[in-house]
Amino acid sequence: MRSQVVESGRMHPNIQAVLESTYLQGNPWSRAREKRYQWAADLNLRVLAPGDYADNLLYICCTSCYDPRCQQVIRSLVSILQQTDVDFGVLGTEETCCCSEQLRMGELGMFEELAKANLDVIRHRRFRRIVTVSPHCLNALRSDYPDLGVPVLHYTQLLAELLEEGRLKIPRTVDFTVTYHDPCYLGRRNRIYDEPRTILTALAGDRFLEFDRRRETSLCCEGGGGRMWTESAGQGRLAETRVLDAIAMSANVIASACPFCLLTLEDAVKTTSSEERVRIRDLAELVAETL
Numbered sequence: 001m002r003s004q005v006v007e008s009g010r011m012h013p014n015i016q017a018v019l020e021s022t023y024l025q026g027n028p029w030s031r032a033r034e035k036r037y038q039w040a041a042d043l044n045l046r047v048l049a050p051g052d053y054a055d056n057l058l059y060i061c062c063t064s065c066y067d068p069r070c071q072q073v074i075r076s077l078v079s080i081l082q083q084t085d086v087d088f089g090v091l092g093t094e095e096t097c098c099c100s101e102q103l104r105m106g107e108l109g110m111f112e113e114l115a116k117a118n119l120d121v122i123r124h125r126r127f128r129r130i131v132t133v134s135p136h137c138l139n140a141l142r143s144d145y146p147d148l149g150v151p152v153l154h155y156t157q158l159l160a161e162l163l164e165e166g167r168l169k170i171p172r173t174v175d176f177t178v179t180y181h182d183p184c185y186l187g188r189r190n191r192i193y194d195e196p197r198t199i200l201t202a203l204a205g206d207r208f209l210e211f212d213r214r215r216e217t218s219l220c221c222e223g224g225g226g227r228m229w230t231e232s233a234g235q236g237r238l239a240e241t242r243v244l245d246a247i248a249m250s251a252n253v254i255a256s257a258c259p260f261c262l263l264t265l266e267d268a269v270k271t272t273s274s275e276e277r278v279r280i281r282d283l284a285e286l287v288a289e290t291l
Helices: 002-008 013-025 062-066 068-083 100-105 108-122 135-144 155-165 194-207 238-248 259-272 283-290
Strands: 053-059 126-132 152-154 178-180 253-256 279-282
Touching (some): 013 100, 068 259, 100 108, 108 135, 126 135, 126 155, 135 152, 152 155, 155 194, 155 283, 178 194, 194 283, 238 253, 238 259, 253 259, 259 279
Parallel strands (some): 053 126, 126 152, 178 253, 253 279
């Protein structure tokens, strides 16, 4: 049905702008393709050329590249990987939107075209596995793309692995109470529940509290499927319920591991509370702050 709406041209103007930007610039945020890696200008990232090898290919989503708030998260993750001597490289400006949300908005033709473009770039590099920043990219590369022939991990799985191997050491625990919001595309879609909790247990010990609605019964933030670019009508969003639940359990921080969740939950804080009562942080930020 969504595909028929897209083909008829009767989609919401915001969605139309997202699709046009994705087609023209390779991202849904109406930003220039050549500015995709401006956030990393001072980080000395290794951009893989055709034929180059890295143990890990770090696939960085559009939101992390272009949104100023999410840029803080990816900079934190890069800092962790560099401090733990993880061998990784990136695709640079040749990386294109994974097109997960555009597919779910009904733009099937665009998905096929951009997925092929991404595959052409990826397959000309050599690596042992792909590590994604966004659960939506994880799901697209795992489930929507043809078999890539290598494992596709979320960054929380890599950090949990580094913890287990002793390469990542948390020198101190946080001095606040934190709870965890399971992103839909990390949890229900890909069954990645334990690794984020391994990280949070190392970070917070007994100051890590669980929501009543967690894991398989976690609430959706309502950011996926194109909802990031449209407004909800009617009653409050589920992200606002999430914030109110955290306040009720006296949590100081809601942690998550998804760019969409980070942004929708932060918006919910502005409409339901104040940052003095509850803050939204990504797991990568929390880990980086302890190193």
